[in-house]
Amino acid sequence: VPDKTLHHGLQVEDGTLALIFRNGQYQGTLEPGYHEFDSFLQRLFGADGGGTGHAILLDARSAEIDFYLDRITTTDGIEIDARVRTLFKVTDPKLFGDRFLTGRTTFSQQDLSDAFHGEVKTAVRERLGQKSLDELLATPDLRELIEAAVKERLEGAFAGAGLKTDGVRLADLTGEAVETLREKMAEFRRKTLERELDRRLQDALREEKVTLFRDEHDLNAEFERVTHGLGLESAGRERERKAFLQQAEKELERAGLQMDWSIRHEHVKHELEEERMRRAAEREGRREYLDDELSENEKRFAQKQGHEKEQAATDLEVARQGIEALKAVKEAKHEARQREAQLDLEVERQLLDMRGGAE
Template sequence: MYLLVIIFIALILIAMGVRIAQEYQRAIVFRLGRYHSTRGPGIYLIIPFIDRQVTVDIRTNTVDLEQQETITKDSVTIKVNAVLWFKVTNPEDAIIKVANYNRAVYQFSVTALRNIIGQHSLDEVLREREEINRTLQKIVDAATENWGIKIEMVEMKDVEIPESMQRAMAREAEAIREKRARIVKAEAELEASIKLTQGAKQMEGSPIALELRRMQMLSEIGIDNNTTTVILMPSDFTNAAKSFTEMVNKDKKKKEE
């Protein structure tokens, strides 16, 4: 009879000590208050009333860093939020060396985010976000490595700029665009003046060619505006045309004779 009672009690204790850890879990077992072993995944046994276990999830965790109001290096107040991804690589350290590793990672990441924003100007925060993300990841990872935690990635989601600063940046961007437009126009005018100078030099030795070009331009103006154009012919051009006509007539008379 007593043997059956002992066997029954033993079976109950064994049943109470059976534990199952999922593939993504690890169980930290403490025996009489001291770290004993890390169990899992799968089925394992602990001693009831003597062993105590703490289960740790070793999957990648996502932490949403709430929006932080901070001041940049050039004294501009902005609001920044970010997302952090981390995983537990050493479950024993994550439980033994830090009281609440989730909260510890969050608080240190928020502090590091505020500090690193304060070391950069607003332009750098907007232009060099990838570099700031990598720097923030290295800082947080170096601090949490001793806790058995690996920081996989950090990304700033949004940078909120004051409305007055947004208007100032819009005016600055508009001024830059206007400057570029004026530069392009000035370069085009310079190139056109160079071409006109080259054309003038070529026509300098031929007054008739210059007059023909002038007549062509006047005819184009008349076509475009549908107006009557009065042309004043220079005497040199008229004399040259008259001489050319007389030469043609002389040649015709010689051929007839």
């Protein structure tokens, strides 16, 4: 406040708290509003004592600060980095001023972060060190429990500086292992969704009583039973036959897709197993042994995958040949029925001609 005004005063804005010091001694706090300290007459007659004063303005609302923590080891021996966000506010201005403002000309958020970085890292390390990386990424409720425990652990340290902790949030976990596991989990969730869709398709097909017949004799017997029971005419039987064969082809394609999904699922499991083996080998310093083991696993997996693909191709080819054979049999039967009908008509015509001649 300028010295040559009629009085000294201070405007404290809403959401702000003023710490008042006179001659270097803390005098108290001022709430939002305008506060007058003295007048021109008081200073004219020396009633103000000739002292000096200053005020420090604090934001009384809740504030956030991020703590960046590195090299935190989980229970499965994986080092990760973490970003922890704390929400706090000033509850004891005098204690806060004595701790952070005495003798300072400036104060920043970084000063506050540096003051509590050790306590925050210790509290987070104690909790994260009791869990595995898989649990931290896959269990949201677990992270909430950890945040509550860290908040409780930090309340004492913050209270000693005139602060109150309103909340702690484990904002992010980073690191090479974290990103790799997140990618694997995303792939696994996608595969799980595909599997669920496939299961629903199987249930729908089962409800409609659609069965894949790979054997020509079984397929032929089922078709004959259906056509006989419904008593379809020639055109109706043909439409039914085509619909039946189309459904069988769709089921065959679905079976091929399911087998392909199984192969890809096995591939993901193989990659996850390789990752676990690599971590174990790195901790024990046996990289050479791990490389040999991984190479052997890749060979076995490649052989197994090749065999499964060959078997799948063979099964699909056998099924296709069965369907083609069935089509040929049905077409031959259809042609035979047509020839038989024509022969019946010819015999009937000859009988009519003979009767006409006799008459």
